[in-house]
Amino acid sequence: MNELTLKPNPLPLRHLPRPRASRHVISPFRWLKIGLVRLRWRNARLIAEHLLGFALTEEGSALDMLRAAERESDPKRKRLFFRHSVDEARHAKMFALAARAIDRTAKAAPYASEHAKPQRLFESMPLDEFLVFVHDAESEALEKFDLLLEVFPNHPILSPLLRAIARDERFHARYSAHLLEKVQLSRGASAVRNARLRVKMRAAWATWRRAGRQLGDRLSNLLLSTFYFFALVLFLPFRRSALPSAGWKAASPTPKSRAALKEQA
Ligand SMILES: [Fe+2]
Numbered sequence: 001m002n003e004l005t006l007k008p009n010p011l012p013l014r015h016l017p018r019p020r021a022s023r024h025v026i027s028p029f030r031w032l033k034i035g036l037v038r039l040r041w042r043n044a045r046l047i048a049e050h051l052l053g054f055a056l057t058e059e060g061s062a063l064d065m066l067r068a069a070e071r072e073s074d075p076k077r078k079r080l081f082f083r084h085s086v087d088e089a090r091h092a093k094m095f096a097l098a099a100r101a102i103d104r105t106a107k108a109a110p111y112a113s114e115h116a117k118p119q120r121l122f123e124s125m126p127l128d129e130f131l132v133f134v135h136d137a138e139s140e141a142l143e144k145f146d147l148l149l150e151v152f153p154n155h156p157i158l159s160p161l162l163r164a165i166a167r168d169e170r171f172h173a174r175y176s177a178h179l180l181e182k183v184q185l186s187r188g189a190s191a192v193r194n195a196r197l198r199v200k201m202r203a204a205w206a207t208w209r210r211a212g213r214q215l216g217d218r219l220s221n222l223l224l225s226t227f228y229f230f231a232l233v234l235f236l237p238f239r240r241s242a243l244p245s246a247g248w249k250a251a252s253p254t255p256k257s258r259a260a261l262k263e264q265a
């Protein structure tokens with residue numbers, strides 16, 4: 001079988017959104033998610049900012065998959081990782097172009113650029129964990145796109161963009177599921193379960209560290225600003241007394257300059 005045309009494999013596929021037609025009842029939790037998306041994506045500026053954030057995330061994924069393709073020794077996985085990297089690089093460009101088309105002046109949110117950096121995932125974890133990470137990340141991306149398409153079903157830019165990218169993400173979710181199935185067949189279902197648990201713990205730790213860093217930055221900014229204003233107020237009276245009084249003053253010529261004037265006359 002050509003590895004680039006994998007058939008859907010239901011075994012380890014998780015989190016993939018159900019087809020729209022099968023959703024008769026929308027759960028309150030989903031309503032809440034839709035409400036949050038409507039709030040966070042409420043105008044063109046915010047939409048463009050989110051798309052720029054997506055572009056940076058895709059850029060980071062492209063670099064990580066390229067590193068994985070470079071280091072992977074199995075030729076089949078190498079080709080899949082390489083194609084994955086090319087797809088993500090294309091997505092980054094598509095998101096960035098769409099953002100510019102919606103609002104040319106928009107800028108990505110603070111800290112979003114961190115997602116554009118490679119995380120050295122392939123080197124930092126065993127292959128089974130890396131595959132679980134890829135599969136779960138792709139599945140979550142598909143869920144996010146599905147939610148966005150529910151909020152913006154006919155948006156002239158968002159709708160075709162998300163549909164086109166979701167096709168690639170679906171392929172990424174499927175090939176990683178296919179590779180995970182092989183792990184499961186050779187080492188048992190518990191191997192994939194344990195790998196997923198380790199990936200979740202690693203992700204929780206990374207989120208905690210990221211949130212801590214952002215909170216630390218904000219607190220240090222607040223403390224420095226407070227200190228600056230406190231120092232300003234404290235030293236203001238001394239500065240006033242040291243300064244000459246404001247306004248025009250009549251020039252008082254020195255004796256030396258008077259003599260010079262007489263000489264001139
Ligand atoms: Fe992508």
Ligand SMILES: [Fe+2]
Pocket residue numbers: 088138168169172
């Ligand atoms: Fe992807």
